[in-house]
Amino acid sequence: MIDRSPLAEFTGQVALITGGGSGIGRAIALRYAAGGGDVVVLGRRREPLEETARMAEKFGGRAEVVTCDVRDPEAVTAAVNGVVGDLGRLDALVNNAAGNFISKAEELSPNGWRAVVDIVLNGSFYCTRAAAQHMLAAGRGSILNVIASYAWHGHPGTVHSAAAKGGVLAMTRTLAAEWGGRGVRVNCISPGPTETEGAGAALWPTDEARDRVLGSVPAGRFTTPEEVAESAAFLLDARRAGYVTGDVLSVDGGQWLGKAVYTDPRAGRS
Ligand SMILES: CCCCCCCCCCC/C=C/C(=O)SCCNC(=O)CCNC(=O)[C@H](O)C(C)(C)COP(=O)(O)OP(=O)(O)OC[C@H]1O[C@@H](n2cnc3c(N)ncnc32)[C@H](O)[C@@H]1OP(=O)(O)O
Numbered sequence: 001m002i003d004r005s006p007l008a009e010f011t012g013q014v015a016l017i018t019g020g021g022s023g024i025g026r027a028i029a030l031r032y033a034a035g036g037g038d039v040v041v042l043g044r045r046r047e048p049l050e051e052t053a054r055m056a057e058k059f060g061g062r063a064e065v066v067t068c069d070v071r072d073p074e075a076v077t078a079a080v081n082g083v084v085g086d087l088g089r090l091d092a093l094v095n096n097a098a099g100n101f102i103s104k105a106e107e108l109s110p111n112g113w114r115a116v117v118d119i120v121l122n123g124s125f126y127c128t129r130a131a132a133q134h135m136l137a138a139g140r141g142s143i144l145n146v147i148a149s150y151a152w153h154g155h156p157g158t159v160h161s162a163a164a165k166g167g168v169l170a171m172t173r174t175l176a177a178e179w180g181g182r183g184v185r186v187n188c189i190s191p192g193p194t195e196t197e198g199a200g201a202a203l204w205p206t207d208e209a210r211d212r213v214l215g216s217v218p219a220g221r222f223t224t225p226e227e228v229a230e231s232a233a234f235l236l237d238a239r240r241a242g243y244v245t246g247d248v249l250s251v252d253g254g255q256w257l258g259k260a261v262y263t264d265p266r267a268g269r270s
Pocket residue numbers: 098099100101102103109110111112113115116148149156157158161192193198199202203204213
């Protein structure tokens with residue numbers, strides 16, 4: 001459980017976290033609040049967002065809730081402008097909202113493809129565009145995109161999500177270069193398999209599938225949302241990561257390296 005951060009690095013600052021009502025998004029919101037910041041959590045369902053806000057307020061800062069579908073660009077712009085109107089500033093955006101399910105590519109319907117790409121890639125762009133208008137005007141800001149390692153190595157069964165996350169990675173690098181001289185940093189964080197409300201049901205719904213995923217992680221366990229949140233706090237903090245932009249931090253127990261590399265007995269690992 002996250003307690004107040006000894007750094008208090010976000011005191012006086014404001015973060016907007018999409019998908020902040022569950023899993024990794026909630027952990028990032030709570031870590032930001034523990035660091036003294038104010039948080040706004042955005043998603044489609046009000047109830048889980050309000051639960052995050054109640055938890056965040058215990059750290060003493062402000063916490064607000066916005067219901068919005070990131071696939072709706074007008075609603076996103078209104079939500080972001082509302083944050084700045086209510087809280088006076090916007091220092092950080094975390095594009096964490098996502099949709100996912102497993103499907104053979106040849107059986108995936110156009111609408112299934114569209115649902116995931118719209119949430120992950122288009123939604124991240126809409127939020128980024130709206131937030132950057134304020135950040136660039138202020139000359140400071142940090143945008144963190146939550147991706148997955150299959151953005152660069154691919155993964156059978158998740159072509160929609162892998163393609164969308166790959167697009168977010170390219171967007172991150174492009175915008176880091178475009179805005180690097182104007183005070184706005186853009187980075188990615190790449191969690192390993194993490195047991196959350198959405199991921200377990202969508203990606204490893206059976207014990208057999210769960211064991212197979214676990215078997216792919218050299219560290220031998222799932223990532224915790226709090227581990228992702230701690231690294232997210234580092235990347236969001238301008239004092240510690242002010243010179244880091246356009247990069248990806250993997251928090252995955254070595255999963256993307258490929259466990260096969262480590263299971264050769266000649267290397268002393270099995
Ligand atoms: C083999 C994989 C193992 C993975 C091991 C490695 C793991 C590490 C990396 C993990 C990386 C990433 C993880 C995540 O992103 S986890 C987050 C998961 N969270 C969620 O998905 C929560 C939100 N989800 C949703 O909102 C929905 O699932 C959805 C994305 C579908 C969007 O909901 P919406 O209500 O807008 O959409 P619809 O229900 O109307 O559906 C739209 C079309 O999509 C089709 N669909 C939906 N589900 C499925 C399915 N399970 N299989 C096939 N098709 C599906 C649906 O039928 C609609 O299409 P049609 O209109 O053509 O029918």
